Amino acid sequence: MGGHLNINHLMFLGQGALWTIGLSVIALIGGGIVGFVIALARISPLKSVRLASAVYVQLIQGTPLLVILFLGYFGLAAIGLKVSPLTAASASLTLYVAAYLGEIWRGCIQSVPKPQWEAAEGLALTRTQRMIKVILPQAIRIATPPTVGFMVQIIKNTSLASVVGFVELMRSGQIVNNSLFEPFAIYAIIAVTYFAMCYPLSLFSQRLERRMGRGRSNLAPA
Amino acid sequence: MQQNSSSEPIVSLRNVRKSFGPLVVLDGVSFAVERGEVLALIGRSGSGKSTALRCIDRFEKVDDGEIVVCGHRVDRPDVDLRALRQDVGIVFQSYNLFPHLTIEQNITLAPCAVKGMATAEAKDLARKVLVQVGLEEKLHAYPEQLSGGQQQRAAIARSLAMQPKVMLFDEVTSALDPELTAEVLKVIEQLAADGMTMVMVTHEMGFAKGIADRIVFMHRGKVHETGPASILTSPTTPELTQFVGTGNLKS
Numbered sequence: 001m002g003g004h005l006n007i008n009h010l011m012f013l014g015q016g017a018l019w020t021i022g023l024s025v026i027a028l029i030g031g032g033i034v035g036f037v038i039a040l041a042r043i044s045p046l047k048s049v050r051l052a053s054a055v056y057v058q059l060i061q062g063t064p065l066l067v068i069l070f071l072g073y074f075g076l077a078a079i080g081l082k083v084s085p086l087t088a089a090s091a092s093l094t095l096y097v098a099a100y101l102g103e104i105w106r107g108c109i110q111s112v113p114k115p116q117w118e119a120a121e122g123l124a125l126t127r128t129q130r131m132i133k134v135i136l137p138q139a140i141r142i143a144t145p146p147t148v149g150f151m152v153q154i155i156k157n158t159s160l161a162s163v164v165g166f167v168e169l170m171r172s173g174q175i176v177n178n179s180l181f182e183p184f185a186i187y188a189i190i191a192v193t194y195f196a197m198c199y200p201l202s203l204f205s206q207r208l209e210r211r212m213g214r215g216r217s218n219l220a221p222a
Numbered sequence: 223m224q225q226n227s228s229s230e231p232i233v234s235l236r237n238v239r240k241s242f243g244p245l246v247v248l249d250g251v252s253f254a255v256e257r258g259e260v261l262a263l264i265g266r267s268g269s270g271k272s273t274a275l276r277c278i279d280r281f282e283k284v285d286d287g288e289i290v291v292c293g294h295r296v297d298r299p300d301v302d303l304r305a306l307r308q309d310v311g312i313v314f315q316s317y318n319l320f321p322h323l324t325i326e327q328n329i330t331l332a333p334c335a336v337k338g339m340a341t342a343e344a345k346d347l348a349r350k351v352l353v354q355v356g357l358e359e360k361l362h363a364y365p366e367q368l369s370g371g372q373q374q375r376a377a378i379a380r381s382l383a384m385q386p387k388v389m390l391f392d393e394v395t396s397a398l399d400p401e402l403t404a405e406v407l408k409v410i411e412q413l414a415a416d417g418m419t420m421v422m423v424t425h426e427m428g429f430a431k432g433i434a435d436r437i438v439f440m441h442r443g444k445v446h447e448t449g450p451a452s453i454l455t456s457p458t459t460p461e462l463t464q465f466v467g468t469g470n471l472k473s
Contacts, residue, residue: 118281119318119377123332123384124307133331137322 005185009176016172017193023158023168026090028151031097038102039109045127053102060099066160068092073164089161097154104150108143109135145212148205152198159194169193231256231290232388232419233278238287238297240273247273248284249443255388255421260414262430262451263423265440266465271423274440275392278421279310292387308336311386315393317373319365319380325352326361329380336384344383351379355409371402375409382413389413391422407433427454427466439465 041053060068073088083091112135120130162171173190177183231254240248247270255261263271276282277289280296280303289296292309319328329351330344339347352358355375365373374394381389391410395403407429414420414433424430430437431451439447439462447453447462457463 115314115316115318116320119314119320121281121303122279122307122310122312122314123380124304124336125332126304129335133335134320138320141322 003180005176005180005182009180010189012176013169013172013189013193016167016169017197019167019172020155020158020169020194021197023086023089023093023161023166024151024155027093027097027154027158030090030094031101031154034094034098035101035105038098039105040131042102042106043109057099057103060096061103065092065096065157066163068096069160069164085161085164085166088164089158089166093154093158093161096157097150100150100153101147104146105139105143108146109139111142112138141212145205145209148201148208152201152205155197155201156194230293232259232292233421234288234290235274235277236288238274238277238289239285240270240277240282241285246443248277250287251440251443251445252287253438253445253448255419257419258417259435260420260422260433261436261438262434263421263438263440264425264427264430264465265446269440270443271438271440272392275390275421275423279312279390280306281312304336308384309387310390311381311384311388312390313374313377313381313392313394315396317365317370317377317397319373319377321365324362324364325357325368325376325379328365328376329383332380333383347383348379351382352376354382354412355379356405369402370398371405374398374402374406378406378409378413388419388421391420391424393423393425395424395426430454441465 038053038057041049042057044050044053069089069092072092073083073085076083076088116134116138117130120134125133158168159170161168162174165171167175169190173186177186180186234252234254236252238248238251239246249270251270251274253261263275265271273282277284278291278296280301284297287297291306294301294306294309296306319325320331323331326345326348329348330339330341333339333344333347334341349358349361352361355378357372357375357379360368360372360376365376368376378389378394394410395406398406403426407426410420410422411433422430422434431454434451437447437449437451437453438445439453439457439459441447441461447457447459453462454466457466
């Protein structure tokens, strides 16, 4: 064992960082698509749809992501469904992100003032037209800062995928540490790398929020 | 009840009842609005006048009674809401323009989406209705760039663009100062002069007196007194006497 941290180790960590970004993007897109459906289902006029989506959200939000990952990887394997670490991590993160984004977006849709719905209704627009042309454009404005903020959570949570053997930033750090045994230096590098990915997003989210705050008075009726 | 028997009324309410929980808001309300007529619903806050107006466009479902609007049985659960709302225009106290769209887009949205009107035609229409409310120079402005009075006039224009058979006004000047109120009332006056059928909930007694063909005074969920605008100056019931006597009658 031994040796010193060299360029090859850093390249390996860099590759892990890229997979962290990749997995985050997969989780955001997958979770975004499913989450959008969840958000719409949560405010559906059909009670059964509302109930089913609420149960989903509560179930996921009440379960640690680590457990979902274990279920997706080891659980499915135990019942004969062999999935790759990437598939298991992608699917678990998608389910997880969907539950949270669904709730965030439901709140944003519902925070569009009710009179906006009524005005659109009074103009004889169908429910779908009201949603697409009047409510969603306003909801997207409201949803952007918290969604960008939540992306920070997604990036950090992808580190849990290391437990199913998916080699992202965290796992690649563990691997490098296993050969060098310099935990402080290596995990410090990992921490700084995570921070470098998350901090710009946090800043961006805050800036969006400030800009929103300026426009908010115009969003409210009267 | 107190209905004119000439032709089929555009709006008619017969014995309409509505409660919110234990609170009875409409307790057997009946009135009718003839074509070209301007009807003003007046009364204290909580007398049920706004609820009555909202029932006409089915923003509230009634518990009992009959509402017919432009031939639509609004009280029935199977009423065609989209057809109803193409015949009825409604303007709210809080304007409710869509903040993410320009005034032109606000106006052309429904004609294009609901009636399938071509964009060019809808834009011509937008210009026309904006001229009607004196806002043609605001075509490309966003709602937030307009004063309250201008926003309300734009909201009226948006409603007019659907060429409704009857217009409902729900306290449309209550959020405006006297000067802005005047510019909105002028637009409504012009609509009345053009023969638009209108039902308005208003606190502007002077305006109601000047423009309304008929006054419906509501009190405790009932139509308490009804008649021509002159009942405001010579009321017959003590409640209306007290209502108009409490400084509500601006000249």
